[in-house]
Amino acid sequence: MTDHETFLATARRVIELEARGLAALGATLGPSFAAAVDLILAAKGRVIVSGMGKSGHVGRKIAATLASTGTPAQYVHPAEASHGDLGMVTDGDVALVLSNSGETPELSDIIAHTRRFSIPLIGVASREGSTLLTQADVAILLPQAEEACGTGIVPTTSTTMTLALGDALAVALMEHRRFTPDHFRTFHPGGKLGAKLLKVGDLMHVGAAMPVVAQDLPMADVLLEMTRKGFGVAGVVDAGGRLTGIVTDGDLRRHMDGLLGHNAGEIMTRAPQTIAAGALAEQALALMKERKITCLFVVGASGAPEGILNIHDCFRAGVV
Structure with missing residues (x-):
């Protein structure tokens, strides 16, 4: 097998494994997802998204997608939160905290902050019984799925599932709110999207x-x-x-x-x-x-x- 054939085989294996993870996520979504949507709809403030490492990068994208589709949202870095940015998480907000293991040490302060000030917490993790899911008001358990790296140590399938879950939340919220292209254009005045929606x-x-x-x-x-x-x-x-x-x-x-x-x-x-x-x-x-x-x-x-x-x-x- 040539190098190019090896590269293609690897790419197809990765995509297939991640697709299986997405299929498992879709099959296992249940009442907790609907409860998360209800919690966000009831919030008078913003959705505060937080996560560390790769979960943090995914969290930034989820926050951006929510904000651009009619749900005010902001990403807060958990380490910065421990050094003053917890002030960004206020009464009326709802926290969406992401962690594959559910035991990420850097998340402890933001979790404790939500418990202390009765800020609703949606936890997303793949380990049942983890600290994050135990403390959360709404716990969304990601299904067990093989990471695409082959070693099980590089976040690949798990982050893809988390990203898809964020998209699912955003679309469910925008459909409930009857978010139209006119609304979308308000948040996208620049670039091709803005031009495409100009009147x-x-x-x-x-x-x-x-x-x-x-x-x-x-x-x-x-x-x-x-x-x-x-x-x-x-x-x-x-x-x-x-x-x-x-x-x-x-x-x-x-x-x-x-x-x-x-x-x-x-x-x-x-x-x-x-x-x-x-x-x-x-x-x-x-x-x-x-x-x-x-x-x-x-x-x-x-x-x-x-x-x-x-x-x-x-x-x-x-x-x-």
């Missing part, structure tokens, strides 16, 4: 920035408005303020002969493509690409223009 209303130009003209406005004045606003278009509204048409560069070229002898209503393209402010910017970009246009007017329920969106607004915001 048209977040990017559109409004008020005096909109190139809007009346139907009877002479084309000489329409050209001035188009030049001033710089979108290459002008929206045309009727006496009631409803968008009835749009004047584009193409319309100007098609009516070049005697253009200045007309008004906006005579030159405009009727029933232009529009979009709502609540639509995703991603949808607006797809529409502009499909129609081979560079601008969309944003209209409300009354048909009046509320804003204008340029394709470059989408690109600048990272919508692709």
Whole structure:
């Protein structure tokens, strides 16, 4: 067997062992999981996640996932907690403490703190009868599963199960709270996630920035408005303020002969493509690409223009 074949065989063995651990976790979850969700839902403060070593790294990720999905959470390092950071764990919080063995010495102070001040404690460990699970208000016992390292000493399968358990808690909480993409965007304004969830209303130009003209406005004045606003278009509204048409560069070229002898209503393209402010910017970009246009007017329920969106607004915001 070549080195590459050996590497692949090892990788497949690790993934298979960890997959077995996840399957065992799913099969053994019971009332304690539901009790943990209830405890978190009842908390008026935050979920304080703590763990040492690899459990601590997993705990940081769990805290971040909870916080980004509508459950306020914070990771507290157990060693730092013993030197003043216990002040971060307050009445109204609920503690989620992770330890494979359930006997991690560095966790003793944070466990004692929760007991002293009646702060609800959710313990996650793989050793039944361990200090952590015995002291916890809700004890979640991880199933016995072989570590993927082959020696049983490197946290691999156990940390994967703990991470999956954290994800399960976060998703159960967000589904109960009916956490929507709108809520998600509030906590993810940056990067591709934020751009993907941007609304048209977040990017559109409004008020005096909109190139809007009346139907009877002479084309000489329409050209001035188009030049001033710089979108290459002008929206045309009727006496009631409803968008009835749009004047584009193409319309100007098609009516070049005697253009200045007309008004906006005579030159405009009727029933232009529009979009709502609540639509995703991603949808607006797809529409502009499909129609081979560079601008969309944003209209409300009354048909009046509320804003204008340029394709470059989408690109600048990272919508692709």
